[in-house]
Amino acid sequence: MTAPRPGNGATAGGDVGRGWFPLDAERHRRDAPRYCPGCAAALSLADGGQGLVCEYWTGPDRVFVCFCGACGWFGDIVLAARVLGHEAAE
């Protein structure tokens, strides 16, 4: 089995200018949690942390899936558009 080469010189995000989504990317980066709720270690590599923060959307809420490389804590942090109570049982 032989494979085409090379390919190692490429960097992630080479096509960053494609499409319109880059316009609001900065806002999402700004809102991401920066420190672990469990041990307060930095989460992002840029801040010297070893964790992961990955954002997804659900309805009007924005959910940040967090993993702390320092203490192993993981969980979701939600930027909720509204806070709702549960409905009364019938």
Added chain:
Amino acid sequence: MLTAEQNEELTQVAAGTPMGELLRRYWYPVAFTRELEEFPVRPARLLGEDFAVFKTPRGRYGMLPEACPHRRASLTYGVVEADGLRCPYHGWLFGVDGSCLDQPAEREETNFRERVRAVAGSVQEMGGLVWAYIGPSPAPELPRFDVFVMDGVRDIGWTDLPCNFVQIMENAVDPHHTEWLHGRFFEFMARHQGFDAPASFGKKHVKVGFDAFEWGIIKRRVVEGASEEDDDWKIGHPLVFPYNMRVGGANIEQMQIRVPVDRTTTRFMLYTVHAPVGVEYPDQPSVPDYQIPVWDENGRHRVDYVEGQDMMAWVTQGPITDRTVEHLGRSDVGVTMLRRMFKEQMARVSRGEDPLGVIRSEHDRIDLPCEKNKFDAGGSFAIQFIDRASSRFSPQADALKKLHIKAHENGKAG
């Protein structure tokens, strides 16, 4: 979305990077067994490094870095001998363990030979593939996953794709794409190109679920008309961490293999075993392999079969997709789970621990959970799979269909 640094880290394969070190804890297929039967040495590229993989006349396999430690000529042109591989340039001979056994032009009384050593990979053969491990010693056991050792009629489709392997793995925890890419889009193309799209792929997902387990992530789905009692939910099928996905249905068992050849090249392989019940399987002196098409004559992606559609989606995301500008939704929770798993396992390796899926105990076979009644489609799935997935390009496609039909008829008669 991820930050640029996170995306950079997640997509690295080079030695010394957290992801590259994680990936070096696993075995990968680097050649077809039949290739080294036909000629005993050949090039292999894995995790951005180049190697010469070889088989000695005594049947021992070896893998050495391609560049000879002497003056860097390619060992892929080496002379295969009983004890190892001899460089074609000046005749230095290396054993399968990387030790230098001979330096013909050097004086015997020096110990130069003992001071030179190639960093050898560990190599084994299993199921028609030659597997290599290039991580730190001691090498773990080669996992004998069920498809590689089970009885049946096997073949291997393959191609090389110009993209990072992580975006292919993210597809493995993205069940919703099935009803669109292999459902609505398939129907659209079928209408315009004049063929029939299989109905089973287009069923709407009612519910998806993901469970971490000892080999990776089990993916579950409930499609419209089915329930949690059906195989797709009750059993599901797994992403086998970090680079495989086990799929199957209707007595077709498959491992989808995505080998990180380098950072922007992935060897995509479809290792398939057809194992219908109640028929005799023909002898296979060697496992047939065949290249699956990626492009049409106009340089566009060929999208008239299931894996062709997948490959279009993976490759058009870019060589390394830019995760800083993506917008994930709730349906992408499997993707976020996989990214977290990669990160957790990188941390384990940095602490000196074995990551998920590394096995050190001897074993005969590892059975993976995999649904039998795929998409609640019953036995018709086998024929749909051969007609409209990569198996249609197999040199034995017609024989395989006959085998499944015969098994079906035998079952009815019995």
